[in-house]
Amino acid sequence: MPRPVVDVDEYSGCGTCVDSCPNGVLELVDDIAKPVNEENCDGCKTCMEECAMEAIEVEED
Template sequence: MIEIRVDEEACNGCGLCVKDCPMGVFELKSSVSSPVHPENCMGCLSCHEICPAQALEHRGVVPCRRMYVSMKVCRMLNRVI
């Protein structure tokens, strides 16, 4: 089962995840997004990409290979504080 957590401090209630999710997992509740149907999540992580504040966390999602990220960029990403 996929567990979804929303960082409530980071979330600014823009509702983009609600609009974007193909499975209708999220709903806006008093300006904070809430995952009301995590059982329908298929792990595409489109919500991660569309959230301007990176407020979403998924547990139990299989990560895909991302070899299009070059090693130089990958190293830089790991070293940004």
């Protein structure tokens, strides 16, 4: 099962990944993207591709 992993040291808090996710997997919590609906992740990697800081990886479990 795919899941997004956010590098909090690199993440800028812009929220582009949250807005770009077609499945509502991510949510901003204290200006950090957090996976709140991991079960909805289909591995499309849109969040990873849209992150200008390259702070998101989509990993397979």
